[in-house]
Every structure is written in structure tokens, then in C-alpha cells.
Amino acid sequence: MAADAHKLAIFRGLVKFKSNTQKIWGVLIFLSIITAIEVLLGIYKPEIFNAQVLGMKALNWIFIILTIVKAYYITWDFMHMRDEMASFRRMVVWTGVFLISYLIFIILQEGGYVESVFANGFVKTDF
Amino acid sequence: MDTTVVKTSAENKRWGGGTEPLKTSYGKMMMWFFITSDALTFAGFLAAYGFSRFKFADSWPIADNVFTHVPFIHGNYPMIFVAFMTFILIMSSVTMVLAVDAGHHKNKAKVTLYMFLTIIGGLVFVGSQAYEWTTFIKGTYGAVATKGGNILHIMDADGHQVALKDFAIAQDSDRERHESRTGLWFTSEKALPSYTFDEVLAGFKANPDLVVRTTYTAGDGHKTMLSRSESLRELETKGKNVVEGANLRQNEYGSPLFANYFFFITGFHGFHVSIGILLNIIIFFNVLLGTYERRGSYEMVEKVGLYWHFVDLVWVFVFTFFYLV
Numbered sequence: 001m002a003a004d005a006h007k008l009a010i011f012r013g014l015v016k017f018k019s020n021t022q023k024i025w026g027v028l029i030f031l032s033i034i035t036a037i038e039v040l041l042g043i044y045k046p047e048i049f050n051a052q053v054l055g056m057k058a059l060n061w062i063f064i065i066l067t068i069v070k071a072y073y074i075t076w077d078f079m080h081m082r083d084e085m086a087s088f089r090r091m092v093v094w095t096g097v098f099l100i101s102y103l104i105f106i107i108l109q110e111g112g113y114v115e116s117v118f119a120n121g122f123v124k125t126d127f
Numbered sequence: 128m129d130t131t132v133v134k135t136s137a138e139n140k141r142w143g144g145g146t147e148p149l150k151t152s153y154g155k156m157m158m159w160f161f162i163t164s165d166a167l168t169f170a171g172f173l174a175a176y177g178f179s180r181f182k183f184a185d186s187w188p189i190a191d192n193v194f195t196h197v198p199f200i201h202g203n204y205p206m207i208f209v210a211f212m213t214f215i216l217i218m219s220s221v222t223m224v225l226a227v228d229a230g231h232h233k234n235k236a237k238v239t240l241y242m243f244l245t246i247i248g249g250l251v252f253v254g255s256q257a258y259e260w261t262t263f264i265k266g267t268y269g270a271v272a273t274k275g276g277n278i279l280h281i282m283d284a285d286g287h288q289v290a291l292k293d294f295a296i297a298q299d300s301d302r303e304r305h306e307s308r309t310g311l312w313f314t315s316e317k318a319l320p321s322y323t324f325d326e327v328l329a330g331f332k333a334n335p336d337l338v339v340r341t342t343y344t345a346g347d348g349h350k351t352m353l354s355r356s357e358s359l360r361e362l363e364t365k366g367k368n369v370v371e372g373a374n375l376r377q378n379e380y381g382s383p384l385f386a387n388y389f390f391f392i393t394g395f396h397g398f399h400v401s402i403g404i405l406l407n408i409i410i411f412f413n414v415l416l417g418t419y420e421r422r423g424s425y426e427m428v429e430k431v432g433l434y435w436h437f438v439d440l441v442w443v444f445v446f447t448f449f450y451l452v
Contacts, residue, residue: 021225063447
């Protein structure tokens with residue numbers, strides 16, 4: 001790959017960098033801000049995010065979404081996925097995303113069921 | 128037939144003849160496929176962690192109560208140290224990608240510098256993880272385990288956890304550590320806890336402001352606290368033994384499974400980091416020796432860089448699911 005073949009725009013073209021080095025520092029600043037937000041939310045755990053959304057606390061959904069955003073920028077800009085061909089990118093990313101989503105769905109579903117057996121069945125754990 | 132397209136031999140040799148399928152070199156593509164499969168392995172571990180967490184949804188330890196230590200500082204600081212570790216790993220990812228970028232410009236001096244900084248970052252991270260493990264294994268306060276295996280924490284009136292050594296009262300006890308030289312030569316046991324359950328119970332009775340925090344999480348996300356009379360009844364009817372620190376069998380912070388997953392997943396990740404450091408060191412010396420200068424391409428730096436970024440990527444998820452969620 002030629003030294004100047006990088007795509008230098010992030011946020012769908014909202015921010016454009018002059019060089020690849022600049023883009024790296026820009027992405028670092030972005031990732032640091034997200035980590036700082038996560039840590040602050042993790043320490044203070046604001047009450048307003050305690051509401052249940054889709055079976056989980058809203059705060060947990062925020063953490064998971066921020067994590068996926070971070071993972072996206074690490075993969076796309078640090079690992080240069082943005083510069084790879086679309087077919088190659090899909091081959092790697094979609095395979096992983098599909099299999100991992102399936103695995104998580106099926107295992108957490110089972111975990112929730114076992115929990116309900118503990119809670120509603122005749123199993124004593126507190127003695 | 129004249130219309131049949133005759134393929135030249137160069138077109139058949141996909142990687143050998145100057146063309147690259149998907150415009151990616153063989154090595155880089157295989158590194159990506161390895162990363163995909165390794166991501167599935169980690170996803171399996173984290174999903175298993177999620178399974179146990181869903182299974183014990185109301186009794187799982189809260190990370191803010193577990194990881195509260197910062198080196199050289201006393202006190203209760205959840206999240207701070209692990210945020211530092213995360214930042215170190217992201218920083219070393221940045222120096223790695225800067226090394227890759229310098230490689231594209233064939234700038235040997237800069238590649239050397241950035242590879243060196245990446246290795247340092249990796250070593251700091253592994254050292255921090257060793258500290259994290261040490262404090263986790265050693266434990267902080269000690270706890271009482273019930274007959275059913277639940278963990279009871281002892282709290283003072285202000286809601287701070289109290290260490291067992293601060294209130295336990297010595298009692299007569301015939302129980303000694305069984306060593307192989309004093310009995311059957313083929314059986315022995317680990318060191319006994321510093322205090323027996325009776326000593327803790329006597330100390331608890333003598334201090335009227337102590338209460339028990341149960342292992343069960345209430346609706347507000349905190350563990351349920353018992354009143355003084357409930358606490359006494361809980362300890363007297365259910366209490367069985369004293370637990371100090373965490374290992375694969377018992378865990379003073381809560382469910383032993385939490386400790387098992389912590390050791391297994393952060394251990395496996397730490398193993399990846401160590402391998403990454405080793406690979407980085409090899410590449411670092413190759414850069415120093417001018418191997419890639421002579422080869423005309425710094426693509427090896429890029430491939431190892433992919434692995435190193437992947438390690439960072441995994442940590443982002445471990446951080447979320449062990450410390451935040």
C-alpha cells in the first residue's frame with residue numbers, strides 16, 4: 001500500500017485529516033473521550049440511567065454501545081480496515097459479527113432460563 | 128477455437144505473479160483470519176461469563192466493590208486503576224500504528240522508536256495486570272461464608288466495609304493446620320484463614336454497630352444491608368467459615384465463579400499481551416538489524432501491528448464486561 005493511500009475522513013466525512021499521522025492522534029483523542037465518559041459513568045452511576053430498557057439497565061446499554069463504537073474505530077482506523085476492499089472487510093467483520101451475535105443470544109437466553117429455575121423452582125441457595 | 132480466452136500463466140499464480148486477491152497480501156489476510164477466529168474464542172469466553180452472570184443475576188459481585196486499589200495509595204478508588212490500564216493499552220496501540228505509518232514511509236529511525244515505545248506500553252500493562260491479580264488474590268477485608276456458599280460482608284455504621292482483623296476476638300481453638308508430616312503423609316491442606324468463624328462471631332457480638340451486607344443485589348444496584356438483629360441471626364444460623372482473598376475455590380468478594388472467570392479471561396488476555404510483546408521484540412530487533420530495510424517493505428510491522436491492535440480490541444470488551452456493566 002502506498003504511503004498516501006489512506007482514507008483520511010472519519011465520522012462519514014465530517015472530520016477530515018491532512019495526514020495519516022494526524023488522523024491517528026485524532027482517533028486517539030476520540031477514544032480517550034469515550035473511555036473517560038465510560039469511567040465517569042462507571043464511578044458515579046447516575047440514577048436516571050437505572051431504568052430498564054430491553055431487559056437491561058439503560059446504563060449497561062450505554063456501556064455496550066460505547067464499547068462497540070470504540071471497537072469500530074480501533075478496527076477501522078488503527079487496523080486500517082477503512083482502507084481495505086469492501087469485500088475483504090465484510091468477509092472478516094460480518095463473519096465475526098454474525099457468529100458472535102448468535103452465540104451471545106443463545107447462551108444468554110439459556111442463562112436467563114437457568115436463573116428462572118433457581119428463582120422459581122425448588123432450589124434453595126440461601127442457607 | 129479462437130474465441131476461447133487463453134489464460135496466461137501469470138494470471139493463474141494469484142499471489143506469486145504480482146496480483147493480489149482483494150488487494151491484500153497473503154500474510155496480512157491470514158493474520159486477519161486468525162484474528163477473526165481468535166475473536167470467536169474470546170467471544171466464547173465472554174459469553175460463558177455472561178451465562179453465569181445471568182444465572183446468578185442477583186448475587187453476582189459488583190465490580191466497584193472488588194477492584195478498588197491503586198498502587199502506592201490507600202483508600203477506596205474504584206475504576207481509576209483499570210482506566211489507567213485501558214489508557215496505557217490504547218496509547219501503545221497508537222505508538223504501534225505510528226510505527227506502521229513510519230514503515231510506510233520507510234523511516235527506520237521512527238519505526239525503531241515507536242516499536243520501542245509499544246513494547247514499553249505492553250510491559251507496563253502486563254505489570255499492572257500482575258498488580259491487579261495480586262491484590263485480588265490477597266483480598267482486602269475478609270468475609271464470612273454461609274453453609275450455602277453465600278458471602279457475607281461485615282460493614283460499620285457508616286456503610287464502610289470492615290476488615291475481620293479489626294474486630295475479631297481471639298478464642299480457644301483446637302483446630303490446627305493439617306500438614307502431611309503430622310498425619311497421613313499423603314494428605315495436607317492449605318493454610319487456615321487467620322481467624323476462625325467463632326472469633327469473627329464473638330467480635331461481631333461485641334461491636335454493636337456492625338451489620339452484615341448480603342450477597343444479594345437490591346433493585347437500586349447495591350447489595351442488601353441487614354439490620355443489626357437480622358445480621359446477628361444471619362451470622363448465627365447460616366455462617367460457617369471465614370474466607371480471605373480469592374482463588375479458584377473461594378472468593379471473599381462473592382461467587383467463586385466470578386474469580387474463576389476473572390482469572391481465566393484476564394489471564395488468557397494477559398497471555399495474548401505477553402505473546403504480543405514477544406513478537407514486538409522480535410520485530411523490533413529485525414528493524415534494528417535492517418531486515419525490512421533490505422527487504423524493501425515494512426509489512427511485517429503491519430502484520431504484528433494487527434495482532435497488537437486486536438489485543439487492545441479484546442481489552443476494550445473485557446474492560447466493559449468485567450468492570451463497567
